[in-house]
Amino acid sequence: MTMAVANIAAQRIKREIREIMKDDEVERCGVKVQVNEQNWLELRGEINGPPETPYAGGRFMLEILIPETYPFSPPKIKFLTKIWHPNISSVTGAVCVDILKDQWAAAMTLRTVLLSLQALMAAPEPDDPQDAVVATQFKDSHDDFLTTAQHWTGIYADGPKINEEFETMVKTIERMGISENIARARLSQANWDYNRAVTLCFN
Structure with missing residues (x-):
């Protein structure tokens, strides 16, 4: 140019x-x-x-x-x-x-x-997604999507609410040698089901 x-x-x-x-x-x-x-x-x-x-x-x-x-x-x-x-x-x-x-x-x-x-x-458009995992949660488990999106806003965007129970799970998985971002992403993907998230982290 x-x-x-x-x-x-x-x-x-x-x-x-x-x-x-x-x-x-x-x-x-x-x-x-x-x-x-x-x-x-x-x-x-x-x-x-x-x-x-x-x-x-x-x-x-x-x-x-x-x-x-x-x-x-x-x-x-x-x-x-x-x-x-x-x-x-x-x-x-x-x-x-x-x-x-x-x-x-x-x-x-x-x-x-x-x-x-x-x-x-x-107004998200889940039928034309950039992130298939989030889109699936948005459509199949909308309450979990709202909870997770709000939690990420609190953690990463200085938003008003942080779920302390979620943070305890993140820190517990971190102690297994998993990075904070990966731990949070897997818990989010698993709808904050701890055991399922741990399985996702190590599979």
């Missing part, structure tokens, strides 16, 4: 960020963008968990990479804050949403994308 093409993308992003900073709806929703003055194509985003969802009260950080072909190609976005959601990988933070793939249009903006991601947090 030429410097001129990359510069077009950077100029567009600078304009969009100025608009985001002046946007009342974005501020009301708790959506922010942090700029990198050295490189306008590498940004950080922040989304507040939507109210009346298991993510409420949490703050979720995003990595936003703007391609040099922007706005003709979509930004690449992943969650840096771990989250339990059918359309976001619980391992890598990769996001599955149409507007970041084949439904992208050059008229869309970073504002559109961030508000759409917040809407996705409030």
